[in-house]
Amino acid sequence: MNYLRFSANVPALRPTLAIGFLALTLTLNVNPVSAASVPAPHTPAAVQPEHLLKKGKWETLFDGKTLKGWHIYLKEGQPVSDKWTIDDGAIHLASGGAGDLVTDKEYGNFELEVEWKIAEGGNSGIIFHVHEDPKFKATYQTGPEMQVLDNERHPDAKQGRDGNRTAGSLYDLQKPVTPGAAKPAGEWNKARLVINNGKAEQYLNGKKTAEYPTSGPEWDKMVAESKFKGWEGFGKYATGHIALQDHGNKVWYRNIRIREL
Template structure:
């Protein structure tokens, strides 16, 4: 009888151990994906103009010395990735001309009912803080380079380098949360949905925009704001 009791106890302990191990394994976060280059430094393969998939990209978007260059002047349209992304880590470098404005926009829903990428996608600002008036607009610097445009004041202000110099940007979107970095300094930290996010939107220029910030998966865009800007060393890994 004692032997049977011990065996039953042993089997129960083994079953509990196996159950706990299985539960821990099933809830563990999957390993991060491998880095994928979004730009090979040679051509615009993997990108298209917003709402113009399959058509030639405007000649205002060119490849120059291993970087994507927007030559300036309105009308070319934003450049967007062919692929859509949900949770990811994005790294790139950008350089802006004097007095210029651009942006890195994510979770863009490419639907004709939205005339521009920024109608749905939040933006990491790209700007010449010293010369462009946007730097002094908005609230508490929330339109300066590296900021979550018009939604949150920079966690670390003045992280950008001057116009004409390369800046390294990093954007991490994971499990409903986002972090933005510029030149190694955190510039934004925020939820991508929920009450706090809704409050941020309600206090911004986007408060009445249908679809803004509502899509957990979408394209990544480089903005045509009519000014010269360069992007290089663009890579991403899905989380």
């Protein structure tokens, strides 16, 4: 009896089942889903792990004997001032008034390593993405600077905001991520600068001292709150020369090498 009752109700359900089955069939035919149609996850190049970055070969920027590959800013093809000398395998600024020393070649994305030593009370800097143009009278008018300084004796260390003019900092733009990384005047410091796809990192003696974008809203805000506010060309160039600053004080640079990323 129960079987007969169930069978008698089947015809009444058939139209609904048929319609449902048809709708399901159309859905599967119109919108097929397969593994091939699902996009693979994408990791932007700017945040790729360091070991996955495509790196070039290390290139020596200073042979320890000559200033081949360098020139004074805005004086390419002219003899380098005798105030920039070679001292025991290091580039040495013996006295001020020489002008900033810049690489002949320009660089965009790169990893730079250099050792520096500053005299007591001294000031200098490593400046990057320098645009060489007569309308800009100095390298720092276009290029951001990794500060080189005697923190104990030079007044710049106490100026600016929160130590953003101390050794290893992004000069006047960002306070050190790790304060106190610099060694005293007269001792060698090892600096490392990495610029890659709009992001920069600075290291001093193995400690990260700065991390920042090189363009975009965050960078623009940093510039607007610094001494560089309103400067026409500052930080506007994605490629440029690397400069060693003549700030009038004795400074030494050695073991300079770079590789493009």
